[in-house]
Amino acid sequence: MSASTDLARRHHWRWWEALPWLLALGAFFAFPNYLAFGTQVLITILFALSLDLVLGYAGIVTLGHAAFFGAGAYTVGMLALHLGWSEPLSGLLAAALVAGAIGLASGLVLLRTHGLALLMLTLCTMALLEQAANMGAHWTGGFDGMPGLSFGKILGVFGFDVLYYRSQYLYSLAALFLCFLIVRKLVYSSFGQSLTGIRENLLRMHAVGAPVRWRQVIAYTVSAALAGVAGALFTQANGYVNLAVLSLERSAGVMIVLILGGYGRLYGAFVGAIAYMVLEHLLAKAYPTAWQLGLGITLIAVALFARNGVIGMFDALRRRFAGGAR
Amino acid sequence: MTTPMLETRGLCKNFGALEVARDVNFRLERGARHALIGPNGAGKTTFVNLLTGVLPPSRGSVLLEGEDVTALAQARRVKRGIARTFQINQLFRGLSVQENVCIAVSERLGVGGAMLRAAGRRADVLAESARLIDMLKLGGDAGRRIVELPYGRQRLVEIAIALGLNPRVLLLDEPAAGIPSAESHILLDAIATLPKDIAVLIIEHDMDLVFRFADRITVLVSGAVLAEGTPAEIAANPEVRTVYLGSALDG
Numbered sequence: 394m395s396a397s398t399d400l401a402r403r404h405h406w407r408w409w410e411a412l413p414w415l416l417a418l419g420a421f422f423a424f425p426n427y428l429a430f431g432t433q434v435l436i437t438i439l440f441a442l443s444l445d446l447v448l449g450y451a452g453i454v455t456l457g458h459a460a461f462f463g464a465g466a467y468t469v470g471m472l473a474l475h476l477g478w479s480e481p482l483s484g485l486l487a488a489a490l491v492a493g494a495i496g497l498a499s500g501l502v503l504l505r506t507h508g509l510a511l512l513m514l515t516l517c518t519m520a521l522l523e524q525a526a527n528m529g530a531h532w533t534g535g536f537d538g539m540p541g542l543s544f545g546k547i548l549g550v551f552g553f554d555v556l557y558y559r560s561q562y563l564y565s566l567a568a569l570f571l572c573f574l575i576v577r578k579l580v581y582s583s584f585g586q587s588l589t590g591i592r593e594n595l596l597r598m599h600a601v602g603a604p605v606r607w608r609q610v611i612a613y614t615v616s617a618a619l620a621g622v623a624g625a626l627f628t629q630a631n632g633y634v635n636l637a638v639l640s641l642e643r644s645a646g647v648m649i650v651l652i653l654g655g656y657g658r659l660y661g662a663f664v665g666a667i668a669y670m671v672l673e674h675l676l677a678k679a680y681p682t683a684w685q686l687g688l689g690i691t692l693i694a695v696a697l698f699a700r701n702g703v704i705g706m707f708d709a710l711r712r713r714f715a716g717g718a719r
Numbered sequence: 720m721t722t723p724m725l726e727t728r729g730l731c732k733n734f735g736a737l738e739v740a741r742d743v744n745f746r747l748e749r750g751a752r753h754a755l756i757g758p759n760g761a762g763k764t765t766f767v768n769l770l771t772g773v774l775p776p777s778r779g780s781v782l783l784e785g786e787d788v789t790a791l792a793q794a795r796r797v798k799r800g801i802a803r804t805f806q807i808n809q810l811f812r813g814l815s816v817q818e819n820v821c822i823a824v825s826e827r828l829g830v831g832g833a834m835l836r837a838a839g840r841r842a843d844v845l846a847e848s849a850r851l852i853d854m855l856k857l858g859g860d861a862g863r864r865i866v867e868l869p870y871g872r873q874r875l876v877e878i879a880i881a882l883g884l885n886p887r888v889l890l891l892d893e894p895a896a897g898i899p900s901a902e903s904h905i906l907l908d909a910i911a912t913l914p915k916d917i918a919v920l921i922i923e924h925d926m927d928l929v930f931r932f933a934d935r936i937t938v939l940v941s942g943a944v945l946a947e948g949t950p951a952e953i954a955a956n957p958e959v960r961t962v963y964l965g966s967a968l969d970g
Binding site for chain 2: 399400401402403404405578579581582583584585586587589590593594596597598599600601602603604605607608611
């Protein structure tokens, strides 16, 4: 029995799981000029990780995940602007609570549906929030958003605004790590196993007596809260928030990231976010006018030849290799 | 008369003008080994779906040990002890055999929603799953994914999942379909080791298997009960012979 399929050992930490974190810390020293970019990558990883929980594990297809990213982003923005509540850590918590509450409320309604209806309703949720942010200009800044936000020091010590790349990077990395621990704990628990059961066969899951909808609602809520944290980090790191955080482009983008890396695999979010953003960065430099063409071609190639993303490709190779050795 | 394990009273189901269950009064006794037979399209699977709560009946009621469960959703009925297998495999295809069985056992033990402990640290779940996997002779495939198994082996996983729910009533919808006849004894052996008070209802086309297994047979034709009795009575029933069994028994 191979280690990858033996349930009793699957949740054990493997040596290579230290790699992403070591690389992230290494990047901190190796690329001091790219830390702002690095922070954006970390935020995207967290956002993609939250999507993986619902899309990759629970099999909930959503095109509206930016609703929760945006909810978190606007929460810290509005708190800072209107209440002067600029302490970053409690801001993250508040964002998680607000986004989680929206996830719970919308999840209770729309997880009654499946397939295309569900897809449409997730889009609608996002569109409603986007319009609310657009029309509630007094609170949200409307179309222009809220520029020039400033946030307090982390733990009252580490300066934290657009100019402090180093503390931003480490702060985002720490937040990502904590959120990752939560997701990892969840997906390897019995709860996580039942989510994969729901993804794999809904009919059978009902027939083993699982409260399917509740499980989905819980997963959706947790995922929404984590996406909210990602959104809050985005606002805190950039010092502004606008309607783009609630856009279809952001929803679709994170889905592409996850598909590129491989969904339902925990580390797909990492690989996908880095691959996507580095590719975007390099292509934009090389072909400032037509960089999206290169991205599109890459995605078509992934869809055609690596259905399960980059990590899935490695998995398939490993299986073939292991199969040949047997 | 004792209270039957599972009973239907005047059960009807229409899909528009199509009647797929007509006034079915059916008793599944405690510890019964009961077979439900009938030609294709007789409504056998629909009947199972009515029993398990996948479909709501148009009229009539379903009683589990005398208690009306007609209004209960499928998952709730499973908790009360009604488990089933499907005519066409309904498995978690991307997961290993072990995980498939563990999911069922976790739900039965009420830990399916537990978030704090890794699934792999549930010693009780793992032990129970291992026992079922051994019982169905699936030990060598425990770590393999369902998609990698031949169909016949997958059928056995169906049974293992149903048994993992520790049912009082076990509904087997054509369990032997797709199992090579050389392996169908694994299935019968597994059923033979079940506690005697579990009531088993089997839907099956393989008459050999039906007559080896069942102590009672119900014949369903066009959604209505045509006959019910012991295997000997059913085999001797001229109406059944003309409608359904004829050639199979003559041969």
